[in-house]
Amino acid sequence: xxxxxxxxxxxxxxxxxxxxxxxxxxxxxxxxxxxxxxxxxxxxxxxxxxxxxxxxxxxxxxxxxxxxxxxxxxxxxxxxxxxxxxxxxxxxxxxxxxxxxxxxxxxx
Amino acid sequence: xxxxxxxxxxxxxxxxxxxxxxxxxxxxxxxxxxxxxxxxxxxxxxxxxxxxxxxxxxxxxxxxxxxxxxxxxxxxxxxxxxxxxxxxxxxxxxxxxxxxxxxxxxxxxxxxxxxxxxxxxxxxxxxxxxxxxxxxxxxxxxxxxxxxxxxxxxxxxxxxxxxxxxxxxxxxxxxxxxxxxxxxxxxxxxxxxxxxxxxxxxxxxxxxxxxxxxxxxxxxxxxxxxxxxxxxxxxxxxxxxxxxxxxxxxxxxxxxxxxxxxxxxxxxxxxxxxxxxxxxxxxxxxxxxxxxxxxxxxxxxxxxxxxxxxxxxxxxx
Numbered sequence: 001x002x003x004x005x006x007x008x009x010x011x012x013x014x015x016x017x018x019x020x021x022x023x024x025x026x027x028x029x030x031x032x033x034x035x036x037x038x039x040x041x042x043x044x045x046x047x048x049x050x051x052x053x054x055x056x057x058x059x060x061x062x063x064x065x066x067x068x069x070x071x072x073x074x075x076x077x078x079x080x081x082x083x084x085x086x087x088x089x090x091x092x093x094x095x096x097x098x099x100x101x102x103x104x105x106x107x108x
Numbered sequence: 109x110x111x112x113x114x115x116x117x118x119x120x121x122x123x124x125x126x127x128x129x130x131x132x133x134x135x136x137x138x139x140x141x142x143x144x145x146x147x148x149x150x151x152x153x154x155x156x157x158x159x160x161x162x163x164x165x166x167x168x169x170x171x172x173x174x175x176x177x178x179x180x181x182x183x184x185x186x187x188x189x190x191x192x193x194x195x196x197x198x199x200x201x202x203x204x205x206x207x208x209x210x211x212x213x214x215x216x217x218x219x220x221x222x223x224x225x226x227x228x229x230x231x232x233x234x235x236x237x238x239x240x241x242x243x244x245x246x247x248x249x250x251x252x253x254x255x256x257x258x259x260x261x262x263x264x265x266x267x268x269x270x271x272x273x274x275x276x277x278x279x280x281x282x283x284x285x286x287x288x289x290x291x292x293x294x295x296x297x298x299x300x301x302x303x304x305x306x307x308x309x310x311x312x313x314x315x316x317x318x319x320x321x322x323x324x325x326x327x328x329x330x331x332x333x334x335x336x337x338x339x340x341x342x343x344x345x346x347x348x349x350x351x352x353x354x355x356x357x358x359x360x361x362x363x364x365x366x367x368x369x370x371x372x373x374x375x376x377x378x379x380x381x382x383x384x385x386x387x388x389x390x391x392x393x394x395x396x397x398x399x400x401x402x403x404x405x406x407x408x409x410x411x412x413x414x415x416x417x418x419x420x421x422x423x424x425x
Contacts, residue, residue, distance in 0.1 A: 055313035055371065056306070062375040087317050088360075090324075091368045092380050100358045 005035035017049040020057030048079035110222035114207035118230035146201025147177035165269035195241030198232035228283030236265035
């Protein structure tokens with residue numbers, strides 16, 4: 001798992017690569033927390049290179065979503081691979097998160 | 109002041125346990141009913157008056173635990189955490205009434221009496237019923253000697269209760285001991301249970317999604333599960349095979365959604381209740397009946413249908 005962050009004012013673009021599972025979800029959560037600060041109002045998560053996510057990873061996504069909702073911010077996911085999108089669709093998490101096909105639509 | 113010491117500590121302890129329930133497994137309605145049950149049990153025993161030093165703790169422990177045992181029997185309790193909290197709540201309800209009765213019967217008693225009763229006896233009542241709940245739910249997850257855990261649960265609760273009543277050591281030390289020991293036990297058990305719940309979610313969630321995806325794409329026959337179902341054609345009618353297939357598909361869908369709701373509850377999100385959930389649960393029940401025990405045993409290599417697998421379906425409603 002690799003997370004890169006690019007801050008731009010009140011927005012941060014996070015790119016997640018690899019797998020998020022029980023072995024590294026803590027590291028993933030810490031990396032996200034380091035990348036976001038109080039002034040961040042929008043998190044854009046590029047999921048194009050995320051190739052596996054387990055329930056531990058989904059729980060971290062929920063924690064981020066909860067944090068952003070509490071501060072009145074937005075957490076947007078985009079460019080998910082089909083296999084990952086299926087996980088969100090089949091479990092019903094698509095109703096919880098804002099998921100966009102690409103970065104441009106996520107920024108609108 | 110005495111009345112506060114006799115009723116507040118056990119409610120604080122109950123709140124402490126409630127906070128430790130990070131996955132929000134406890135349903136408030138059941139929690140309230142557990143307290144009400146404990147209150148009712150104490151009132152019942154107050155009127156029938158059992159004073160035998162051996163029979164009284166035994167009867168009290170059995171009576172207090174009835175509601176948590178009922179919840180377990182109805183698959184409404186999934187893990188040691190919720191079993192402990194429901195059990196403790198019944199014990200707390202029981203202790204509240206008992207302490208109030210003592211308070212009005214002995215208005216001249218010293219403040220120390222109410223401290224011992226409030227922090228010691230009341231917490232002991234909650235703790236003993238919690239121990240019964242925890243061990244009984246644990247017995248559901250072991251393949252062998254489940255009955256032994258149930259007998260041990262009642263024996264442990266009885267012995268703690270009996271010893272506590274007889275004040276073999278200084279009452280204040282005894283009170284301090286029960287609070288410290290129970291707090292440590294609960295924190296350790298809750299941590300263990302949380303880890304177990306986390307592993308349970310992690311292990312099954314992805315596998316179930318993969319299998320359901322394959323079924324939805326019509327690729328079931330290429331999986332080991334599909335090949336296994338294929339081998340059953342010689343022993344089961346086509347209708348039965350179809351019912352089993354539908355059962356697996358529906359069960360997987362509901363199981364995934366139940367786990368999703370558990371994750372949502374953990375993070376304080378409102379759970380998602382699908383509009384057609386009642387119909388799907390009714391369909392699952394009908395399919396389960398249709399395939400029968402033999403069908404369930406046949407499907408055992410493909411999917412587990414243990415106590416916890418049925419409990420999780422409660423999270424859908």
